[in-house]
Amino acid sequence: MYTGPGGGLYTGPGGGLYTGPGGGLYTGPGGGLYTGPGGGLYAGPGGGMYAGPDATPYMSNIPPWLVLIEYLEKNGMRDVSQFIRDSYASS
Numbered sequence: 001m002y003t004g005p006g007g008g009l010y011t012g013p014g015g016g017l018y019t020g021p022g023g024g025l026y027t028g029p030g031g032g033l034y035t036g037p038g039g040g041l042y043a044g045p046g047g048g049m050y051a052g053p054d055a056t057p058y059m060s061n062i063p064p065w066l067v068l069i070e071y072l073e074k075n076g077m078r079d080v081s082q083f084i085r086d087s088y089a090s091s
Helices: 065-074 078-090
Strands: none
Touching: 065 078
């Protein structure tokens, strides 16, 4: 997996492990850990957890779910990792 700029394992701006706006670990609107419309953890159309057809699907640069879960747990974000585990298991 790519660790450079824009990569899923990149911790800088735009990276999958970045916690700021536009990052995979961002919890605000449009972020990978956002549960609202357009977010990575949103299960409706346009969201990262949506499994149905979508003309404008969610695009992400976060690592694969299971890799992300492991990273989150190693970094003390167990509540988020458990939420993803539960969502992943039900999809």
